[in-house]
Amino acid sequence: MIETIFGNVTAAKIMLxxxxxGEAYASGISKxxxxxxxxxxxxxxRFEEGGILVSKLMGKVxxxxFNPKIGVTKKLKELIQIFYxxxxxxxxxxMFSERRRPRRRNKPVLSKVDKNRA
Structure with a gap:
C-alpha cells in the first residue's frame, strides 16, 4: 500500500x-x-527536486x-512510521540486514523497541 502513496515500489523502498x-546513498539502497x-x-x-530530500557530498559519495527545513517532513516521517x-x-x-554504522558484535539488527512493536 505504501507504494500506492509514493507512486511506485522503488520510491516506497527508498522512503522506508x-x-x-536516517541517511543513505544510491548504491547502498540499490544493493x-x-x-x-x-x-x-x-x-x-525526483525527491530532491521536490524538496523532500537534501543531499551532500562526502568525498565522492x-x-x-530528509529535508529538515520543510514543515511536511515531520508528518511524512509519521506516515512512513505507520507503514514501517x-x-x-x-x-x-x-530488508535492513546491513548495518551502516559500527555496532557491537552479535548485537541484533533491530532494537528492543522494534521487537516490542512486532
Whole structure:
C-alpha cells in the first residue's frame, strides 16, 4: 500500500530505507533493496527536486537525508512510521540486514523497541 502513496515500489523502498537508516546513498539502497541503481538515482533526484530530500557530498559519495527545513517532513516521517511499524519483524530483518554504522558484535539488527512493536 505504501507504494500506492509514493507512486511506485522503488520510491516506497527508498522512503522506508531512509526512515530506517536516517541517511543513505544510491548504491547502498540499490544493493540492499535489490533495485537497479539507475532507478534509485532517478527517484532520489525526483525527491530532491521536490524538496523532500537534501543531499551532500562526502568525498565522492552523495548522501541523502530528509529535508529538515520543510514543515511536511515531520508528518511524512509519521506516515512512513505507520507503514514501517506494520512490517513483520522477520521482514524488517531481511530488508535492513546491513548495518551502516559500527555496532557491537552479535548485537541484533533491530532494537528492543522494534521487537516490542512486532
Amino acid at each position: 530505507y531512509l526512515f530506517h537508516y 540492499d533493496m535489490g533495485v537497479a541503481l539507475s532507478q534509485v538515482q532517478k527517484q532520489l533526484d 552523495r548522501i541523502y537525508t 511499524d506494520s512490517i513483520p519483524l522477520e521482514q524488517k530483518e531481511q
